Amino acid sequence: MERTEISDLGEFGLIGLMTKELTHQQPSTLRGVGDDGAVLDPMGKRVVVSTDMLCEGIHFDLSYVPLKHLGYKAVVVNLSDICAMNAMPTQVVVGLGLSNRFSVEAVEELYAGIRLACEVYKVDLVGGDTTTTGSGLTLAVTAMGLVEPDAVVGRDGAGDGDLLVVSGDLGAAYMGLQILEREKNVFQAAPTAQPELEDFSYLLERQLKPEARVDVIREVGDLGLRPTSMIDISDGLASEVLHLGTSSGVGFKVYEDKLPIDPKVYDTAREFNLDPTLCMLSGGEDYELLFTIKQDDYEKVRNHPKLTVIGHSVAAPDAFTLVTKNGPEVPLKAQGWDGLKGRSEDQPTT
């Protein structure tokens, strides 16, 4: 494979390469890359801003994450935060730190993923900064979005008796990671072994190429539904339920038998001797939306194919419980990934 050193291209050459043929799809983007700052026209709306930093060896392992997928995911996790405020993402800026281990071709792969995410979500890449690092790869993405002034939804608006709703299904991204780590171990033990990944495409896609639920934000808006509070699931369902409750000053009761799980997640968890419920509660990286609605809005979500009511809030703050399938209520705890596998180095930090 061809390898061009970044130093051969220089900083401005690299920027030129990364920004060539950049087009804008958002009417709110007035100026993008190429000046001291991008210029946005918020069109009378509120601007939502969110930032995330991803570091090699902490948030991703390049031995099994392709660079293109990494670029895609780095953008998507930020767009998910914008969605979680009930806003539509419109622009991103990307800071990129690279050691000289990376070639120009590697940067092009990474940017191909970044561009693809921008294309898919019709979000404009309007700025960035590229620099050398002593070691490793660091990605810092800041996303912006727009929302009507009266439509902002924070974590703090859940009231007593609100219904707790989650989009999609849970636990798949975590099981995808288990598959990747197993294959990495197999490969290290026997480098000529062929990976067995075909059966796990859904799980791998959820881990390597997560999506931000802009579709859910759009459909919820179309239904005339205004969530009272909302958050996206990056650390795991249990942790996010606690965040919503703590911010809103309420507790939550979650019903185990209501939690949405894909059959493949269930089967694979069993194969790995993991509790499927624990994977859903603490796996994380699902990037689904978790929100509360007024009970009066129940009919709007009841048969919605993308939404599941999984519980409700209770007046007592700090009362977070899981109603188990066989009856008893147990405390709902945010164990993070530590609790699952004792691997604190993998804990995502949002």
Add this chain to the structure above:
Amino acid sequence: MERTEISDLGEFGLIGLMTKELTHQQPSTLRGVGDDGAVLDPMGKRVVVSTDMLCEGIHFDLSYVPLKHLGYKAVVVNLSDICAMNAMPTQVVVGLGLSNRFSVEAVEELYAGIRLACEVYKVDLVGGDTTTTGSGLTLAVTAMGLVEPDAVVGRDGAGDGDLLVVSGDLGAAYMGLQILEREKNVFQAAPTAQPELEDFSYLLERQLKPEARVDVIREVGDLGLRPTSMIDISDGLASEVLHLGTSSGVGFKVYEDKLPIDPKVYDTAREFNLDPTLCMLSGGEDYELLFTIKQDDYEKVRNHPKLTVIGHSVAAPDAFTLVTKNGPEVPLKAQGWDGLKGRSEDQPTT
């Protein structure tokens, strides 16, 4: 000195520490830290966004840059980019990557500098992300600012015969760096030697604690002066003149005898056997503003204590010349720091 491990505090403990007592000073800040995203009310104005990444060993050397100064500077260099669009900075978000070499006390020092910059510039810290890195310290700052829709100034508006104006004086930050490196070498050779820094306070302050020229933006606005193009000086005057010219499709003639220099910069450059003009042209990190105005506006800047007319644009694109003190014109080249000292590892990006 006390040392608390970041792992003892945990991610949420650290975030709590960093965001305690955060207050907002900008009416445009509706929600800050504590949700998936910050929410801004742009108040009918355009939003300007800029991002920068600073990496240990590349952009700063912690053996002589105090963490508090680093935090201050990381914010200021971004505010300077906002000013360069003729906007007033209003918010920042900060991404922070830290290895376990750093204690909680070190993070507090860094944040003290970030907070101080926010206080001084009345800018709100509205979001961030803190994470572990494999090694070193990485800071990713994204700044936002507001500007009236018709007041945005890019790099691309200079016309033929416009006057070229610079704020403040040039070369001091670069000479400050020379002093710091000399003292570092002295210290490595003789660790008990006392540093001789008293005489160089202006130079050191310009290097360690640069300021963004919001005052200049405000005064230029008060004068009813609308620059036709503008950029801030991060890489060095020559490089920035070339950027303005290339973006605007004009050339520039710069007059050596007009370049503003502090006597201390001149004397210290001589002491280091460096050409003072070259320090001004290529030293960089001055974070002064470089802009063009119509000739008709000359009277507005003529006696302004903060502004100096240093040249003018010419119709021929790519014609960049320096009219030297002793007469002949020489090509104006962006040598960067390479040309000065052959130390490419110190070259600032953006």
